[in-house]
Amino acid sequence: MTEQPSIATPLTIGTVCQSKNRLFKSAMSEQLADRHANPSPELINLYAQWAKGETGIVVTGNVMVDRNALGEPRNVVLDERSDLALFKRWAQSGSTNNTQLWMQLNHPGKQIPSVLCKEPVSPSAIPLGGDLAAMFNPPRALTEAEIWTIIGQFAWAAEQAKQCGFSGVQIHAAHGYLCSQFLSPLQNQRSDQWGGSFANRSRFVIEVYRAIRAAVGSDFAVAIKLNSADFQRGGFSEEESTLLVQQLQAEGIDLVEISGGNYEQPSMVGVDQKPSTVAREAYFIEFAQQLATQTEVTLAVTGGFRTLSVMNRALAEGSCAVIGIARPLAVMPDYSARLLSGVECPLPLRKVTTGIAKLDTAVMLDITWYEHQLERIGLGKRPKPNMSAWRSVVKTFWALGGVAMSRRRA
Template identity: 60%
Template sequence: MTSITTIASPLDINTKVDVKNRLFKSAMSEQLADAQNAPTEKLIRLYRAWAQGGAGLLVTGNVMVDRNALGEPRNVVLDELSDLAKFKLWAEASSENGTQVWMQLNHPGKQVPSFLSKAPVAPSAVPLAGGMESAFACPRALTETEILEIIKRFAWVSARAKECGFTGVQIHSAHGYLVNQFLSPHQNRRDDQWGGNLENRMRFLLEIYRAIRAAVGNDFPVGVKLNSADFQKGGFDETDSIEVIKVLQEEGIDLVEISGGNYETPSMVGDGVSESTLKREAYFLDYAEKAQKIMSVPLVVTGGFRSAAAMNGAIQTGAADMIGLARPLALDPALPNKLIADDAHAMQLPKLSTGIKALDTLAMLEITWYEHQLERIGKGKQPKPKLSTWISVLKTFCSLGTVAFQKRRA
């Protein structure tokens, strides 16, 4: 009798590393660093709750490789000024209960609010659109010297993550951040070796991967979060994405997580997703089924999963090797244990809106409302699924106002 693979089944990441089950906590914005952008007790408590909640692998919220390039005020930063003892405590709490914990590495590129930077950087000087123009300054194009320095930063941070006890790293190459900007022909309009055809546009990601691998060795897991598509006219598309995966596998990548969209087209939170896709639960499952035809490493599909039945279905059909969960874990840290214990278990997320679409967009409600839930867990409280969207928006703007004032005073 052959055993049936389910979300409860273990998975070999490589010859040295295995994960106890197929549930993968995908990265979320936490906003729980301190004023020096170091991990706080709230952040450590949050990850301990997730580790005890039963997920096989936790990926941290994006850890920025440059404290002068923050996507949000309270991003965690790992650099020469960081207190590594705090990172070791974070890794220790996150790896309780036999849990793998990987640090997600990121640079925001131009996705930096203007109150944090009036001069963000990007592959090319292409401003954000889609109603984001007032909140994000137009970037300047990076020089080649700056590009090479950022690549070195990714490698240095990876080595420190390994030193601190994290069991892997993930390169954030999705959601419109810097690596994704290099991949996109819409965002990247360079005419040097870093832009133009796909070979050149993927060069930044490949050089980051190669530098990381040289820094951490062959056995330490290195994954990538990659857009299936940007869902943006002239942007990174499915054909490009498949080709990038092929090259990354040849280079030795250990795991690929699939998502999609960016700040302008936020498909990763279900914006613009068709009704038929919503019924299947996974936003990017159609793409995953295409990708699996060429996959030789584990594939994680993140976005839209809400029931154990759909998750097990995706695993059993081979569409996904792991199931990525993000926002559901902000409302129930113990969800993995419940999904594994009961194959009929499911949860639904609330529909969030103040009733004023422009305000929802400006406050990034689909992100910040969940950040407030994570803060509650970090304080040792239970999540509050009925938290008022107006209260969440008010908290967001009060927080941003305080940060902006502190920045001016500095």
Template identity: 50%
Template structure:
């Protein structure tokens, strides 16, 4: 235990970048892209609020690298057609308090709802399962030349992020999106240099990192969000994850956020399919035991996201040495100044009930476990305050108002 480290202790990355404290706002879907997939002005207000609330490092929601490959209808896209002036307003507001703002860059692969594209792409032409194939079309396998093109798109978006004023970028390599698909033998059954043995399956993410680094230079932070495991039969395993962590660390990645699961089995949301052990509940963090194993392999700073609700558990986690930052997402939609409160009070705790309409079918159709938190973000984007007492039915109405018929179309795998 290193009791000299507190939640307020700055973290210096190997490339010299310094983060004010140990609070890491993990990515959440905002759905605040405009019709051209540039950020709406409200995003600046939301992230200014989180910066002023004491977050050391803010990670954006999914920013897509290809406007023909959207994960959700109102995704922000950062490519050569983007209006960088709108991004600069966002980054200026979000970094004014000394907070970092990193762009989470992503390609959804086959996790594209069928109403957004008739034929998504993926490492292999393997559909999602468990009923998801009804609303997510079977993908087409990427050609080798297309794989190279996607890698360059990641690099281009990273360069544009630096130009737009983001202080770093994060590769989304978790939750069943394209990078995650390449890593998984369940989804990647290629027989070329991109598939087969783990050495080949991790080639894609390593090439993405190398291409980004070539564009942004050594001083610009690059991180990754990576699954500890997919928790799926035939999927990405914990042992394979550790191989990837070691390879990325050796390549020079600056920060690794640990998550787990896919939208087929969403362990990152506390999936009932993987009920947490009693020790996990006590320590709050979902993936802390995995992080302890990783810490023995690499010195790269780590972030554990998922489950933290008290100052004591957060402090214990960083003082144990298993993680360097505490990743928080949903609580920040209700308590945007949670970091300040947690730093000021070592007995601080927060707790809230999961939203519901009272009808499981409606909750599932509207994806209330996602859109309720999106609506809290939208309230802040309009200059208002979060509403912990926002009812399930109010959420349904607000989502219908903002998304129309698309509100009832499945947009997450």
């Protein structure tokens, strides 16, 4: 009989990637670039700490492929103006202890705060809705030439990531960023070859993958982060997500990470999840279970995993091959090592709120509070799970104000 896998079981992904276990650090935004959008010493140290913590595969926070399109003030950018020596230091630091370090590549599309960009781009000129609308400027529609330029930027960045020593890349096609915008019939209302039918809406993602694969070859891991659904009426659906995974499998994708939601409907951080779903821990496991019966691609599921028993059960049942974890590693960098020791590991996680819902939304507190924990780790400090929501709010506004002032001076 074949032994059932557990989080400690090694895994071969694609043709060359050997992960020492089934734990997968999912991408979290760090906002730890230096003033030239290169990896800062704090970012490099943060990944050194995670490499020590025994996670098999560590995925970076989103690295933008265009410095004129930043999702946040201190995003790392990999383009022709980048200091590749610093990226090599980052790769070396994060790959110690036999850790697989993958770079997540991203373009925010219209999800750019208004202080960073007057006119963002998107498949169609459709602004963000809901409480966030006031924080983001309306986009303009991309031209055909611009679409191909961005595809080329993804491929160039992936090739540089390989040359710098990263062991894989992940395309960010979830959470409402540009790739996700192309997939959504709500956000993409084009009438050319890039919009309309599902085949046209998925074309951008497929072309990004093909360009990356052509640039890096078959001996390098290429993965994608994909929504199970947008959880918006008329948006990207589970049926379309399944079709896209099947297409990507045929193209040769090495791993698909399943998440869900976007800025307008942030299901990826547990917002509006049913109590039964939260109690079950893995937010998107039901979709992954269905997907596993219809594809053979290596699946990672991220969102909600907290206990060793639930993680091992998901692996044993074949719902996924890899367990995605993120926030636990922001408050406990050695969380993976503790799990691998075979004991349950209670986490000091709580709902972070000021008590003012609109303020929490405006500063994206569900994300920024954790970014501030990552900054502490990068500075050589211990995480501070009891840090107040208000302190995080002040730090966020201070950072945004500094960006706005510097742009006015420029």
